[in-house]
Amino acid sequence: MIRGRTRRQREFSPLQDKTLANVLRHLFVTEFGYEKKVLFAEVMIERILATIDTFVKPVSLLKPGQLLWMAVANDGRKHTYKPMKDTPQVPVILDLVADDDLKALVNGEKFLVVRRHRHARLLQQALAQGGVLAQTDLAAITLTCQCQVGQDIAHAQRARDRLLPYRGTVQDIGPTLSHKVEVARLLEAGYLEPEICRKLSPIHSLRSVENYAQIYKNVIKLLKRGFAPREISAILSISKRLMNAYIEIVKELHPEIIAGNPHFQKQQEYVVHTPA
Numbered sequence: 001m002i003r004g005r006t007r008r009q010r011e012f013s014p015l016q017d018k019t020l021a022n023v024l025r026h027l028f029v030t031e032f033g034y035e036k037k038v039l040f041a042e043v044m045i046e047r048i049l050a051t052i053d054t055f056v057k058p059v060s061l062l063k064p065g066q067l068l069w070m071a072v073a074n075d076g077r078k079h080t081y082k083p084m085k086d087t088p089q090v091p092v093i094l095d096l097v098a099d100d101d102l103k104a105l106v107n108g109e110k111f112l113v114v115r116r117h118r119h120a121r122l123l124q125q126a127l128a129q130g131g132v133l134a135q136t137d138l139a140a141i142t143l144t145c146q147c148q149v150g151q152d153i154a155h156a157q158r159a160r161d162r163l164l165p166y167r168g169t170v171q172d173i174g175p176t177l178s179h180k181v182e183v184a185r186l187l188e189a190g191y192l193e194p195e196i197c198r199k200l201s202p203i204h205s206l207r208s209v210e211n212y213a214q215i216y217k218n219v220i221k222l223l224k225r226g227f228a229p230r231e232i233s234a235i236l237s238i239s240k241r242l243m244n245a246y247i248e249i250v251k252e253l254h255p256e257i258i259a260g261n262p263h264f265q266k267q268q269e270y271v272v273h274t275p276a
Helices: 007-017 020-031 038-055 099-106 111-128 135-142 146-160 179-188 193-199 206-224 229-236 240-253 255-259 264-270
Strands: 066-073 089-095
Touching: 020 038, 038 089, 066 135, 089 111, 099 111, 111 135, 111 146, 135 146, 179 193, 179 206, 179 240, 193 206, 206 229, 206 240, 206 255, 229 240, 240 255
Parallel strands: none
Antiparallel strands: 066 089
16 A cells, blocks of 8 residues: 555545546557557557547537548648558638528529539648648549549639649649649749749749749740750759650740750650540
8 A cells, every 4th residue: 555645545546547548558558569669659549539639629619611631741741652550631621502502592592613612722822721631532522533533623723713722732642733834834924933922832932933933934945955855854953754744845935955856756755635
């Protein structure tokens, strides 16, 4: 018996150890071979419980029309070629049905228009909470086919004259054009770097935009000087896919540069031809 403890302390202190942490501790020690690594097990359990606490939101935090969804973490990394189970995720609370949606429907707005606004809103809300949604997330959440989601996003981007923050653009994955390519197109359209910063979503730093713009300018210079696309990719340390996209822009806006490059006809495999 421990001296100095009151009767109540002796009787009720054991109840304080009836915790999930201790249940997990017992499981680690008795079934997973951590009997000689108890301290290590306790640190792991602490991290596990902290993660659960982060991911589980009480119902009181959700308002009518909202849902809890898991988004890929927007942590500055691309997380390409990883299965979702190996990709960091964060919980985000999204307004599936907002007051503005209902007002628009009451006022006779078309369902198509409301749906486009909803898709744009969900992407922005996820980004504001440290996550990014893919087009497949929107398809599952709103029960809209993925091709229609892509069309909605494209329409909203044209209407807003800026990119929406879905995973393909934020993390430069999938078949979508990356921010680097969007910078090139805006540059060709006559926008200055500070203006381009504000048109990208999420808004990019001036330093990043200037770097992207310089890469594109260097591509044009090297094409003019007769370098092969494969050589340019190596010199500038850019991917084949990005080089593809740049060549398509130059082919569209500066066909004389492509025509004057002696290596271009030998590098047809670099050019991506998209169906009409």
